[in-house]
Amino acid sequence: DGGITQSPKYLFRKEGQNVTLSCEQNLNHDAMYWYRQDPGQGLRLIYYSQIVNDFQKGDIAEGYSVSREKKESFPLTVTSAQKNPTAFYLCASSPDRNTEAFFGQGTRLTVV
């Protein structure tokens, strides 16, 4: 069953702790993306990767880090430097940079 899997669905962390969100896809897609969704705002791009071992900052990369060591995996680390980490995080993938993206089901991160 092909798709994009984000885990966990809900995540709670204490302020000041780093946390890593998982995103795995078995669609053989080259491009992967991380977005953040907040109430009343459109999705905002955090990082994207067009190929293994390469990634670029999006519009709101500060306080986040990513890695792309395998084609199928694109984990996102929310660091303690991110001022407002509580949000709904969405991972997406596409066959290549010139094709529309498909989304995972999201991870809701709450920092207390």
Add this chain to the structure above:
Amino acid sequence: QKEVEQDPGPLSVPEGAIVSLNCTYSNSAFQYFMWYRQYSRKGPELLMYTYSSGNKEDGRFTAQVDKSSKYISLFIRDSQPSDSATYLCAMGTGFQKLVFGTGTRLLVSP
């Protein structure tokens, strides 16, 4: 001014109505236009994608792009309660850096 403007709603309609959802944008360089549907606490699902001005139809859904007015629309015919969701428009000069609208919440009552 936001690059993409979308009325947040909610938009409430009775079952069977024709629904019109709209977005305006300011960047005339945008070439790719998409509509996503998002159910509560779920990831967005791609509904329609268009590249040029004009209409594109898929079942009960019609996407319309007017580049001269910088205005895009999504029409839903014979709306169903299962269409109740938030509809996001997205657009850009390329797929890797899309700009999303805030989403319009649609409620279809039986």
